[in-house]
Amino acid sequence: MEFTLYDYALSGNCYKVRLFASILGVNYEKISVEFHPAAEHKSETMLQISPAGTLPILTVGEMVLSETQAMLFWMAKTYDRSGAWWPNNYDPMAQAMVLQWLGFSGDLTATIGQARLNSLFQTPIDRAKVVKCSVTALRRLEAHLTEQSFEQKKFITGVFPTIADLACFPYVALSGDVGTDPGLEHDSYPAIRNWIYEIKSLPGFIPMPGIFEMHQLKDHEADPTIRQVPEG
Amino acid sequence: MMNPVERAKQDWYPIGIVSDPRRPKRYATRVLGKDIVLETKEEGSLSVSCGDESWEITEAYDHIWTSPSQNPKPLFSIPEENERDRRFVPCGVVHVRCSPLRAVENFLDIAHFPFVHTDVLGSEPHTEVAPYKVNIDETKDEVIATKVKFFQPQAAKSANEGIVTEYIYRVPAPMTAILYKTCPNRDDVLDIISLFVQPIDEDNCAVWPWMALYDDESSMADMVEFQQLIFLQDRNILENQIPKRLPIDPKMEIPTRADLTSVAYRRWLKKSGALYGALIQPAEQSAE
DSSP: OOOOOEOOTTTTTHHHHHHHHHHTTOOOEEEOOOTTTTTTGSSSHHHHHHHOOOOOOEEEEEEEOOOHHHHHHHHHHHHSSSOOOOOTOOOHHHHHHHHHHHHHHHHHHHIIHHHHHHHHHHOOHHHHHHHHHHHHHHHHHHHHHHHHHHHOOOOOSSSSSOHHHHHHHHHHTTTTTSSSSSTTTTOOOOHHHHHHHHHHTTTTOOOOTTTTTOOOOOOOTOOOOHHHHOOO | OOOHHHTTSOOOOOETTOOOSOOOEHHHEEEHTTTEEEEOHHHHHHHEEETTTEEEEETOOOOOOEEEEEOOOOOOOGGGGOTSEEEEEEEEEEEESSSHHHHHHHOOOTTTTTHHSBTTTBBOOOOOOOOOEEEETTTTTTTEEEEEEEEHHHHHHHTTTTEEEEEEEEETTEEEEEEEEESSOOOOSSSEEEEEEEEEETTEEEEEEEEEOOOSOHHHHHHHHHHHHHHHHHHHHHTTOSSSSEESTTTTSSGGGGGGHHHHHHHHHHHHOOOTTTOOOOOOOOOO
């Protein structure tokens, strides 16, 4: 086991780590923490592990990480042999762009993530305001991905996915969990939809509740005799 | 026939978990479209009020239940609650934008397992729903489905490999479904998973899953997470069902043989007038 992940299955941030580990083919120990209803992440035991009182928590030896973006960075630097998920040191501009969109992923957690928690568990928030900021964030990403597509770039910072894509993906894909408020559904965002398909097509992609896999043809469905078009 | 709201008022609805240290002293929620407050007093006693009215309150199956009626129907019984070897697991509450009846009906359906709970409660190509039996127990006034069998890759947190799981379903109240299923660890007992549904209004509900399992190994967090994971997969489907309310007329949604339980459930709702959250077909229009 390479590291330990304190995990909650329904958390979009925990899912980022699970998804990246699956893509990289890294084995890790997963410990479930009862975020709801027990609020176990705020318990004395858990606060001793991570005083931040948040999930996920990633531990390796003495290192304890409570920020998802730091986890993705550490995983990329430690396990990614392709060197594509975090740009190399000779390209500070590319690194800066990834950092910029990692920052944006934090905005998504604070907007769509919070609105989703409110929809699921009725956590108290100023819902109208948070939903409005969620829509603003989605529109910003849509505009950016549209511009990227003009240059044949399918991902947030270029032709290949980086940890910025994985950091932004879950809460964008989960925006439908929030509600039917106008501007949250994916129908209005063709560039985001294409990007979601690209990420779902990555080797090693795994789903979470609310984020489904793309339908794959099973052997019996791919039977060529069934697909034959009758003549005449 | 009694109007749907009056009929719905006769039942009990879950509004909290008995031992929930995080519930505020005055917890505001909604039942049947009414704003209510669950108050926890210093000495621990509970009361429910709706404006000036005071509602009935009781505790059962780790949950706090309330009813607007002064003389509600008796709360359904789950005799297995007395088996002290079971582990009783309240799984919290999840809000869903769908009719409370849709939430119960989805719980009764097994045909969706391979597609919604892929590789957990079902998998392709094992999609066949073998014939099973459904009855309406007139004495208990319950819908009962028996001999429901389905291949499940991971039937419970404690299951290590795929098993053919046998299910029994009970619907003892319009907004409660209880499922008895093969226990992966023991062949002499059945695990219980219940869905207690709080009707926020006709188009919104809050679902309180509760389990009574024979499982000595899994941690509480693992068991709760497993159930929440399954339910969140359902939530996505439930919120996209159209119409939001449960159609009662069989002409509105065409059932197949696999939907026998649902057909019986809808018939039983119609017969007992429990139509809060149901879509009642407007009078037949003439063909011309």
